[in-house]
Amino acid sequence: MSKHVLAQNQYGKAENRIVRIARRGGEDGAWHEIRDLNVSVALRGEYRDVHLTGDNGNCLPTDTTKNTVYAFAKEHGVTSPEAFAILLAKHFVTSQPVIREAQIRVEEFAWERIPVPTRKEQHSFVRQGQEVRTAQVTYSETTGLQVLSGLKELTVMNSTNSEFHGFIKDEYTTLQEAYDRILATKVTARWANSATAAADPEHDWDGSYRKARRHMLEAFAETYSYSLQQTLHAMACRVLDHVPTVNEVRLNLPNKHHFLVDLEPFGLKNDNEVYFAADRMYGLIEGTVHRDGVQPVIATSDWITA
Amino acid sequence: MSKHVLAQNQYGKAENRIVRIARRGGEDGAWHEIRDLNVSVALRGEYRDVHLTGDNGNCLPTDTTKNTVYAFAKEHGVTSPEAFAILLAKHFVTSQPVIREAQIRVEEFAWERIPVPTRKEQHSFVRQGQEVRTAQVTYSETTGLQVLSGLKELTVMNSTNSEFHGFIKDEYTTLQEAYDRILATKVTARWANSATAAADPEHDWDGSYRKARRHMLEAFAETYSYSLQQTLHAMACRVLDHVPTVNEVRLNLPNKHHFLVDLEPFGLKNDNEVYFAADRMYGLIEGTVHRDGVQPVIATSDWITA
Amino acid sequence: MSKHVLAQNQYGKAENRIVRIARRGGEDGAWHEIRDLNVSVALRGEYRDVHLTGDNGNCLPTDTTKNTVYAFAKEHGVTSPEAFAILLAKHFVTSQPVIREAQIRVEEFAWERIPVPTRKEQHSFVRQGQEVRTAQVTYSETTGLQVLSGLKELTVMNSTNSEFHGFIKDEYTTLQEAYDRILATKVTARWANSATAAADPEHDWDGSYRKARRHMLEAFAETYSYSLQQTLHAMACRVLDHVPTVNEVRLNLPNKHHFLVDLEPFGLKNDNEVYFAADRMYGLIEGTVHRDGVQPVIATSDWITA
Amino acid sequence: MSKHVLAQNQYGKAENRIVRIARRGGEDGAWHEIRDLNVSVALRGEYRDVHLTGDNGNCLPTDTTKNTVYAFAKEHGVTSPEAFAILLAKHFVTSQPVIREAQIRVEEFAWERIPVPTRKEQHSFVRQGQEVRTAQVTYSETTGLQVLSGLKELTVMNSTNSEFHGFIKDEYTTLQEAYDRILATKVTARWANSATAAADPEHDWDGSYRKARRHMLEAFAETYSYSLQQTLHAMACRVLDHVPTVNEVRLNLPNKHHFLVDLEPFGLKNDNEVYFAADRMYGLIEGTVHRDGVQPVIATSDWITA
Known part of the structure; x- marks a missing residue:
C-alpha cells in the first residue's frame, strides 16, 4: 500500500x-x-x-x-x-x-x-x-489563531418590499416576473474576526455577536429587495460597517419559497394574502463579502476545494 | 375477503x-x-x-x-x-x-x-x-364539537430546587439518591376546552393559550420538585386553576437528563457546575389531570386503546 | 388542589x-x-x-x-x-x-x-x-397480555397500475381525473396478535413478521389500484388471509405524491416519465381491518379518544 | 459600500x-x-x-x-x-x-x-x-471537468476483531485499554475520478460505484483493527487498489460508540454480549488517501479553508 x-x-x-x-x-x-x-x-x-x-x-x-x-x-x-x-x-x-x-x-x-x-x-x-x-x-503551530463566529437557523421573512424581474429568459424559463412577493430565508452566517480581536483576551465576543446579529436582521428588514443576492450583500456589508473587528462575512441563504395560491377557481381574489410555504426545492444563494485588502478565509463549499 | x-x-x-x-x-x-x-x-x-x-x-x-x-x-x-x-x-x-x-x-x-x-x-x-x-x-354529526389546544417543544430547565430520593430499591436499582439536580424537560401539553368555550364564537383562543402557557412555565419554575411527576401535576393544576375554560390537561414530559460529570480524576471538584446533557435514553413521565366531574377525553397513548 | x-x-x-x-x-x-x-x-x-x-x-x-x-x-x-x-x-x-x-x-x-x-x-x-x-x-394484572407487532418506514412504489377518478366534485375541487399515476407510500403497519399466539412461549415471532411483511408487499404490488384506500384494504386482508395468528391490521399510508412535470413549455411530451416527488402536503389514508367477531384494539388516533 | x-x-x-x-x-x-x-x-x-x-x-x-x-x-x-x-x-x-x-x-x-x-x-x-x-x-470554463462520486449513511459494524490501546496518556486520560470491542461507523465516502474517466462518455459510473462500495465494505470487514484510523486507511487503499479510475478517497467515519454495560451490580458477567449504543458524543475520524503523484481535490473541512 x-x-x-x-x-x-x-x-x-x-x-x-x-x-x-x-x-x-x-x-x-x-x-x-x-x-x-x-x-x-x-x-x-x-x-x-x-x-x-x-x-x-x-x-x-x-x-x-x-x-x-x-x-x-x-x-x-x-x-x-x-x-x-x-x-x-x-x-x-x-x-x-x-x-x-x-x-x-x-x-x-x-x-x-x-x-x-x-x-x-x-x-x-x-x-x-x-x-x-x-x-x-x-x-496552528505555524499560522497561529483564526476565529470564526456565526449563527444558523435564524428564519426571517419580509411579507412585502421584495420584487424579482428583469432576469435572463432562456428556452427553459417559465417564471413570471414578480413585483410584490414574500421574501423568506433561514440565515446561516459566518464571519471572520480580525487577528487583533482573536489575540485580545478582553475581546467582548458576546457583544460582537449581538451586534452582528442585530445589524443582519435590520439590513434584512430595511432592504427593499430586487433579489435575494442584493439582500445578502446588504446584510454582509451592514455587519462589516458596524462591527469593526469583523473582516469577512459569508452568508448561506436558502430562498424559502412562499407561493401565492391560485384561488381564482373558487371565485376568490388572492391579493397577496394566502401563501403555500414550500419545503423543497428551494433557491440557494451563497456569497462572501470582505473588507478591501483582506484575504478571505471562510470555506466556500462543503465538498470541494476551489 | x-x-x-x-x-x-x-x-x-x-x-x-x-x-x-x-x-x-x-x-x-x-x-x-x-x-x-x-x-x-x-x-x-x-x-x-x-x-x-x-x-x-x-x-x-x-x-x-x-x-x-x-x-x-x-x-x-x-x-x-x-x-x-x-x-x-x-x-x-x-x-x-x-x-x-x-x-x-x-x-x-x-x-x-x-x-x-x-x-x-x-x-x-x-x-x-x-x-x-x-x-x-x-x-361529529352525533357528538358535536370538541376542541383541544396545546403546545410542544417547549424546553425548560431548573438548575436547582430538584431532588429525587426515597424511591423503591429492587435488585436492579443502582441509582444514587439526589439532593440537588438539574431538572429539564421538553414540554408537550394538550388541554381540553369546555363545550361552552368551543361553542362561543367570541372565545379568545389566543388569550387562553397565552394564559395556559404562562401558568405552566410559572408552575415549572416555582415548584420545588421531589419528582418530575410532582412537577407535572403542579403544572396541570395551575392551568386548571387559572384558565376556567380548560377542563383537562395532559402532559408528556421527557426527563432530559443532565449528568454531573465526574472531575475527580483530574483533581477537580464538580460542585453542580459542569453537566453532560444526554440525548437518549430518557425518563418519560405522562399524566392527565382534570376537573372533578369531567370525563377525560385526551388520548393517553399513541398506539393502543386502554 | x-x-x-x-x-x-x-x-x-x-x-x-x-x-x-x-x-x-x-x-x-x-x-x-x-x-x-x-x-x-x-x-x-x-x-x-x-x-x-x-x-x-x-x-x-x-x-x-x-x-x-x-x-x-x-x-x-x-x-x-x-x-x-x-x-x-x-x-x-x-x-x-x-x-x-x-x-x-x-x-x-x-x-x-x-x-x-x-x-x-x-x-x-x-x-x-x-x-x-x-x-x-x-x-396487565387484570386484562392479561396483549401483543402488537408492526413495521414503519417501508417505502414502496408502483410506477403504473394506479388510477383515481369518479370522485365527488364540490365547489373546491380542481383535481383532474387520473388514469395512470404513480402510487407511492411509506407504510406504517401494526397488527394485533391473537391471545393464543401471545400465550405460546414457542410462537415464531420472527416468522410471522416475515410473513406479514411479505404479504403486504405482494398485495401492494399486485393490486391494480383505483384508490389508496383500496390498496390499504387489500394489504390488510392479505395479512389476515395468510397469517392466522393475526386478528387485526391497521395501516397508516401517506400518499407520497409524485407529480407529472409539465414539459410542454419546452416542446417536450412527458409520457409518464418525469415526476416531481413532493414532500408536503400529502394525502394520509388510515384504516383498520379485523377478523369478523374480533374486537379491535389498536389505537386509531394519536391524540384523542374516539 | x-x-x-x-x-x-x-x-x-x-x-x-x-x-x-x-x-x-x-x-x-x-x-x-x-x-x-x-x-x-x-x-x-x-x-x-x-x-x-x-x-x-x-x-x-x-x-x-x-x-x-x-x-x-x-x-x-x-x-x-x-x-x-x-x-x-x-x-x-x-x-x-x-x-x-x-x-x-x-x-x-x-x-x-x-x-x-x-x-x-x-x-x-x-x-x-x-x-x-x-x-x-x-x-469550469477554465479548469474543465471534475467528477466526485461517493456515498453516505452506510452503517457498518464489526462485533469483534477491534482493539484500541497503546495510546498517549495525559493528565486528562481515563480511558481503559480495550482488547476486544465493537467497531461501528456510519460511512461517508467521497472519491475523485480521473480526468480520463470524466472525459469518457462510455464510462460505467454504476459499475465503478458498485466496485468502490464493495471493496470498502470488504476492507472494513477484513481488517483486524487497532484503531479506526487504520480501518479508514485500509478502506481507502482498497478502493484505490481495485478501482483504477479513482485517484483519491476521503472518508468521514464517526466512531459510533457501543459501550459494554456493567452488569456486575446484578451478579451478571457481561462477556461482550450486551452493549449500550450511544448517540453523542462520538469520535470522528477523517482522512484522505490518494495515488502518488496526484493532487488531492476533495474538500477537507466543511467550514474553513486550510
Whole structure:
C-alpha cells in the first residue's frame, strides 16, 4: 500500500454536549447563569503510524479530548463560545508535540429566564429557539489563531418590499416576473474576526455577536429587495460597517419559497394574502463579502476545494 | 375477503403549510400580521365502497380538502388555530352527507417583529423558536364539537430546587439518591376546552393559550420538585386553576437528563457546575389531570386503546 | 388542589438503545448474531402520592427500568422483540405490587452480513435501511397480555397500475381525473396478535413478521389500484388471509405524491416519465381491518379518544 | 459600500427531487426502471450587479435551473448520477456567457424490485435504505471537468476483531485499554475520478460505484483493527487498489460508540454480549488517501479553508 499517500487527516471527539452553570451571587447565591454548548474537537498532526499500522503511540484518545472539554469548563468557566474554544485549541497544540493544529467548533443554544415574580433567586430557564450561535477556532503551530463566529437557523421573512424581474429568459424559463412577493430565508452566517480581536483576551465576543446579529436582521428588514443576492450583500456589508473587528462575512441563504395560491377557481381574489410555504426545492444563494485588502478565509463549499 | 371487517378509517390531506398575511391598516396599509400554520384534515364517514372496490363515488379528494383550507383562509381569515379549525371541521361535515366526522389538526409557528426604528410600516419578522402551538378540533354529526389546544417543544430547565430520593430499591436499582439536580424537560401539553368555550364564537383562543402557557412555565419554575411527576401535576393544576375554560390537561414530559460529570480524576471538584446533557435514553413521565366531574377525553397513548 | 383528579398516568425509561451479540458456535465461536433494539418502558399503577406530594415510596426509578432491560438481555437473550418485551412486561407487573400494568415498546433495526469470502467467522454487518420493525406488549394484572407487532418506514412504489377518478366534485375541487399515476407510500403497519399466539412461549415471532411483511408487499404490488384506500384494504386482508395468528391490521399510508412535470413549455411530451416527488402536503389514508367477531384494539388516533 | 469586496458567490436551485421512469421493453412494455434523485444546482460567474444593485440582467432564475433539470431528464434520460450531472454542468456553462462554472450535486436513493411471481411486468419497488449514493460534478470554463462520486449513511459494524490501546496518556486520560470491542461507523465516502474517466462518455459510473462500495465494505470487514484510523486507511487503499479510475478517497467515519454495560451490580458477567449504543458524543475520524503523484481535490473541512 506504500504507493498511496496519506493526505489531510484529523480526528477528535465530536458533539460534546455540555451545560455549565455559574452562580453569580445574589443574596443566597441562587442567581444562576447557564451556557449550553455542543463542542467538537479535531486534531491535526503527525498521524501516519496510526493510519498505516494501527500503532497508537502518537494518538491522544478522542475520549481524552472529551474529558478535557469538561475539565476546562470547570477550571476556566465558559465566558463565550469563542473564548472557550481558544483555550481548548491552544491547549491541545501546546500540550502534545504531535499535535500541530487543533480546530474547535462550538454550537451554543440560548436560554432566557422564566420570570418568577415571587422570588429573588433566578434559576429557571426556557430555551430560546430562534437561532444557534456558532464558533470555530483553529490554532496552528505555524499560522497561529483564526476565529470564526456565526449563527444558523435564524428564519426571517419580509411579507412585502421584495420584487424579482428583469432576469435572463432562456428556452427553459417559465417564471413570471414578480413585483410584490414574500421574501423568506433561514440565515446561516459566518464571519471572520480580525487577528487583533482573536489575540485580545478582553475581546467582548458576546457583544460582537449581538451586534452582528442585530445589524443582519435590520439590513434584512430595511432592504427593499430586487433579489435575494442584493439582500445578502446588504446584510454582509451592514455587519462589516458596524462591527469593526469583523473582516469577512459569508452568508448561506436558502430562498424559502412562499407561493401565492391560485384561488381564482373558487371565485376568490388572492391579493397577496394566502401563501403555500414550500419545503423543497428551494433557491440557494451563497456569497462572501470582505473588507478591501483582506484575504478571505471562510470555506466556500462543503465538498470541494476551489 | 367478505369475512374481514373494515373498522375505523379516515383520510384527508395532511400538513398543508399555509401563511396568511393580514394588513391591519396603518397610514399606508403596511402594518402586516401573519399566521403561519400547518393544517391536517381527516374525514370519517361512509367509506366502505372506496376500500372494498375502489369506487370513489363517496370520496371527496384529499386535494379538495387542501383547496378548502387555502380558500377558507382567504374567505374567513385566521383569527386563531382553533377558530380556523372549527370552521373547517363544520364545513366538511355539513357540506357532504357522507362525511360524519372531521378532525382538523393545526400546528402554529410563531413569529415576532424585527424592530425597524427607521419606518412606520411593519412587515418584517423573525421566527420564534421556543415552541409550536397545537390545536385539534373534531366535529361529529352525533357528538358535536370538541376542541383541544396545546403546545410542544417547549424546553425548560431548573438548575436547582430538584431532588429525587426515597424511591423503591429492587435488585436492579443502582441509582444514587439526589439532593440537588438539574431538572429539564421538553414540554408537550394538550388541554381540553369546555363545550361552552368551543361553542362561543367570541372565545379568545389566543388569550387562553397565552394564559395556559404562562401558568405552566410559572408552575415549572416555582415548584420545588421531589419528582418530575410532582412537577407535572403542579403544572396541570395551575392551568386548571387559572384558565376556567380548560377542563383537562395532559402532559408528556421527557426527563432530559443532565449528568454531573465526574472531575475527580483530574483533581477537580464538580460542585453542580459542569453537566453532560444526554440525548437518549430518557425518563418519560405522562399524566392527565382534570376537573372533578369531567370525563377525560385526551388520548393517553399513541398506539393502543386502554 | 384536591378539586382536581389525577387520571391516566405512566412513566418509565424510554429509548434504551441496546445491541445484543450472541455467538452461535462455528468452529471458533465466531459466528455472531446481533439484535439491535430501542426499548421503551412505561409503568402504570398506584402513583397518586408521587404526583401529589413527591413522595417516591411507590416509585421504581426509571433508571432501574433501564438496568432491567440490559440485565434481561444478558439473562434471557433476545429471541425476538415480542418475546423480549413479554418477559419485561411480566417482570415489572409481578415484581412490584404497585405496578398494575406495564407497556414495553420496541423498535428493531435490521442488519445483514457483509459477505467475507476469505474467512469462516462471521461478525461483520451492514445495517439494512428498509424498515424498522416494531412491537408493543402490554401486560396487565387484570386484562392479561396483549401483543402488537408492526413495521414503519417501508417505502414502496408502483410506477403504473394506479388510477383515481369518479370522485365527488364540490365547489373546491380542481383535481383532474387520473388514469395512470404513480402510487407511492411509506407504510406504517401494526397488527394485533391473537391471545393464543401471545400465550405460546414457542410462537415464531420472527416468522410471522416475515410473513406479514411479505404479504403486504405482494398485495401492494399486485393490486391494480383505483384508490389508496383500496390498496390499504387489500394489504390488510392479505395479512389476515395468510397469517392466522393475526386478528387485526391497521395501516397508516401517506400518499407520497409524485407529480407529472409539465414539459410542454419546452416542446417536450412527458409520457409518464418525469415526476416531481413532493414532500408536503400529502394525502394520509388510515384504516383498520379485523377478523369478523374480533374486537379491535389498536389505537386509531394519536391524540384523542374516539 | 464600495469599500467592501464581493468574493466567492454562487446560486441555483437546490434539492430538486426527481423520479425518472424508463420502460425497458418486455412483451408489454411494462418492465420499468427507476432513478430517484435529489439534484442541486450552483452557478458561478459574473454576478456583481445582482449583488450590488439588484439588477438581474445577468441572472438566470433558479426556477429556470430547476426546469432544466426536469427537461434534461426527459431529453437525455438518467443513465447515472454522474453522467446526468455532467450534462447539466456543461449545459449551464456553455449556454450563458455569464456562467463561468457550474456545480451539480446529486443524491440517489436506491430501490429494489418487489418480487411478484404472478406476472411478467415489473413496476413495483421497495426503497432500499442502506445508503445514499452521491455525486458532485463541477465544470469550469477554465479548469474543465471534475467528477466526485461517493456515498453516505452506510452503517457498518464489526462485533469483534477491534482493539484500541497503546495510546498517549495525559493528565486528562481515563480511558481503559480495550482488547476486544465493537467497531461501528456510519460511512461517508467521497472519491475523485480521473480526468480520463470524466472525459469518457462510455464510462460505467454504476459499475465503478458498485466496485468502490464493495471493496470498502470488504476492507472494513477484513481488517483486524487497532484503531479506526487504520480501518479508514485500509478502506481507502482498497478502493484505490481495485478501482483504477479513482485517484483519491476521503472518508468521514464517526466512531459510533457501543459501550459494554456493567452488569456486575446484578451478579451478571457481561462477556461482550450486551452493549449500550450511544448517540453523542462520538469520535470522528477523517482522512484522505490518494495515488502518488496526484493532487488531492476533495474538500477537507466543511467550514474553513486550510
